[in-house]
Amino acid sequence: MSTFQNLGLNKDLLQAISDLGFTTPSEVQEKAIPVLLQSETDLVALAQTGTGKTAAFGFPMLQKIDINSRTTQGLILSPTRELCLQITNEMKLYGKYCKGLNVVAIYGGASITEQAREVKRGAQIIVATPGRMKDMISRQMVDISKIQFSVLDEADEMLNMGFKEDITDILSYTPQDKSTWLFSATMPNEVASIAKNFMYNPQEITVGNKNESTAQVSHEYYLVNSRDRYLALKRLADANPDIFSVVFCRTKRDTQKVAEKLIEDGYNAGALHGDLSQNQRDLVMKAFRNNQIQMLVATDVAARGIDVDDITHVINYQLPDEIETYTHRSGRTGRAGKTGVSMVIVSKSEVRKIKSIERIIKKQFLKKDLPNGMDICEVQLMSLANKVHHTEVNHDIDNYLGKINTLFEDTTKDELIKKFFSVEFSRFYNYYQKAPDLNVSDSQGAGSHDTDDSVRYFINVGRKDGFDWMQLKDFLRAILELGQDDLFKVETKDSFSFFNTEKALKEKVLNFFTDFKHNGRFVNVEVSENRGSGKRRDRKRNGSKRSDKRSGSKNRAERRHSGGKSKSRRSKSNDFAASRPRRSRR
Incomplete structure (x- = not known):
């Protein structure tokens, strides 16, 4: 079994790894770290989201830069503010024993002068979004003419967001003899073009097959009439009482609308999209990480910065425009060795997309029916019963037991149980007792509305x-x-x-x-x-x-x-x- 000690990392980094509780390297780390440590090479690494790519390029960069120099030696480009901040925080944790290390995040929505001030104090590593980085270069606030390492993280998503021109401009200010490391979940033509134009004879590492989904994620789809899409979403949530999920919509408008409807209907939900201020996005993500939000409704762009290992479900409320984007979405769950479920709500006109996605991710979708109302009532009732059964007794209640016993002295055990659980059960029963069947048969032929x-x-x-x-x-x-x-x-x-x-x-x-x-x-x-x-x-x-x-x-x-x-x-x-x-x- 491989260990981090076998990869050639120095003492300071191994100490940080021990503090973080890492035991064995992931496959992409095991393949990439020795290559990057032992040679000055360009690298293309293809691996799914959640496989430890940040550590795969972060540890080699930290070991190879000169901590005693205040010159900027490493540049990491990422598509979103959230991911930029996430990478910055992780690099600081990895380098906590590297005395004198300064890692600076550069991203939009924050003071550009303050970020420039941080860089001037001596930033060996800059983590940046392309738009803000290009802006600071044009204002001569940063100097990347002496960097030795450049990283394009989530390269496919950056290009998908229209950053190709910005990336080209930024790399034109860097030396030609630097090492460029490109990390991506998928390998569309645009990413291959970047590798061809800006990298010299790169080595390639592939974890799994290109664009293939991780084995920890199962894939399901539910066929409904398009007008019943939101009702289907509610049933999936109710049928999974312990759900901790990301719900994907295609546009910012739909994301906000769905989140507001969920909140109105009593769900712990929140919206994450580009129209929110940085402070609003930070508050939403903090609530999500603290499990105060069970259903985070997000656009594909905003979700790039979500780094939460315990997500149980990804729900595709709407399929993405680009089929390859589905790989990124499903990669939000099934992380850190855990299993997860990727659900898709589709109308008949979208079933053909499921077949296209199956060919790309090399995984079969299971067509499932939405549970009926009584099934959901039973699931909710048993979930409550299990919570009650495993609840630790608060003995501060002992002082009130006399009054409670007096109140229920004529109530049998069965009657008491029925009364207790009816408080929660009745709410679901009243809603679902006459709920219609939302499932649509595909026997009439997929690909069209009635x-x-x-x-x-x-x-x-x-x-x-x-x-x-x-x-x-x-x-x-x-x-x-x-x-x-x-x-x-x-x-x-x-x-x-x-x-x-x-x-x-x-x-x-x-x-x-x-x-x-x-x-x-x-x-x-x-x-x-x-x-x-x-x-x-x-x-x-x-x-x-x-x-x-x-x-x-x-x-x-x-x-x-x-x-x-x-x-x-x-x-x-x-x-x-x-x-x-x-x-x-x-």
């Missing part, structure tokens, strides 16, 4: 206006104030597009687009008579007219599709595309 319950619309914007299907979906959701699942089957053509909503939203959609203009240009939306097809012939343009009021915009739309587009019309089209809301970074 067309009998939806309306298909035509809209006179498309790819020529700068939209792909996801950008158009985000734009329509924003202006119509719809939820993630309220708008689906979005299909973009060159100059027009189609989308669906449930029938209940038809009036809202059509009323909103009555004489709707954007930057002076009419945007026309009509019901498409053949909802099942995206072909142009399905728009029978001479069908029933909704109102005389809409006829002007309809005629303009028809002229738009007749093939003759004037210069002024093209100009307005370009203005519209340029002014559409940009998708927020995840």
Whole structure:
């Protein structure tokens, strides 16, 4: 069995390892540390979240830098403030016996002058987010021209967040003969490109297979109607009374909305997303680490800094845009040798994504049914019974036993037990006794909503206006104030597009687009008579007219599709595309 002593670490680091209670190195540590200690090499290490990557590059960097020098010798780039602070704290713990060590965190949301002051005091190692680091370089507040080691931690996520240009600029200020160590959970093309352009003949270490999920995590999915997604989330929480989870949403708006609904319904929940101030994020994370929050609803970006080993469940309230991101999400649980569960709530239109994820993570999903109301009542009742059974007696109650016994002197043991547990059981029973079955059968075919319950619309914007299907979906959701699942089957053509909503939203959609203009240009939306097809012939343009009021915009739309587009019309089209809301970074 390998030990840290066998890896070649010095006495100071081994003492810190002993204080931290580490006994045996993880696989990525066992593979990476000897390589980085024994040679001046570039390295690409692929390993899942929670496998000890910080120690894998942290210990070698601490052993190889010159503590007696005040020159900055190591630079670690990470995608988020939370992860930046986490790495900084861990590096300080690892180097607690390295007298004179100064590790400084540089990140947005804090005083830039104070951070510059800390660097000037002599920081051998800087841990930074790319945006703030680039800003401080441009202001000449930091000097990284003499660094010997650069680390790109969570490289795939940094590139996914749009930091490629920032990373390129930052690395241009570093010496060419430095060692670059790239650590990532997945290896998309963008990460491979960074390795090719900024590293020389790097060694590669892979823990497990590329993009593969850890063996400690099981994967489940629950098929429901999209309108029942939140109810399904509540049932999963109620069916697991001791849940300690991260719930992932795709956008900041949905994250805040779901967290607020959970809190209103009495759950210990909190939101974590980019619109929160640093102080708010710190308070939420502190409450989560102290188990005051059982369900942390988060975006993918904000969750990068979550370093909690006891998370029991990851719940994918919505699947991510990029399938590879699922690997990061599921890696939040099953850490430090523990087991965990990754749950996915999906509608029929998303089942095909499950198959794609299975191919990437090389793990099978188990399709499970949501428990019914009475099953949940039984789980909650037995959970309470176990808590009562294992509760340590507080003998301060002894002084009141006489009055309590007098109150229940005519009550049998069974009656007393029933009364006691009914206090909690009745709450769940009253809620669930008539609760409907939320499960949906996939025998009717996955990949589509029930067309009998939806309306298909035509809209006179498309790819020529700068939209792909996801950008158009985000734009329509924003202006119509719809939820993630309220708008689906979005299909973009060159100059027009189609989308669906449930029938209940038809009036809202059509009323909103009555004489709707954007930057002076009419945007026309009509019901498409053949909802099942995206072909142009399905728009029978001479069908029933909704109102005389809409006829002007309809005629303009028809002229738009007749093939003759004037210069002024093209100009307005370009203005519209340029002014559409940009998708927020995840």
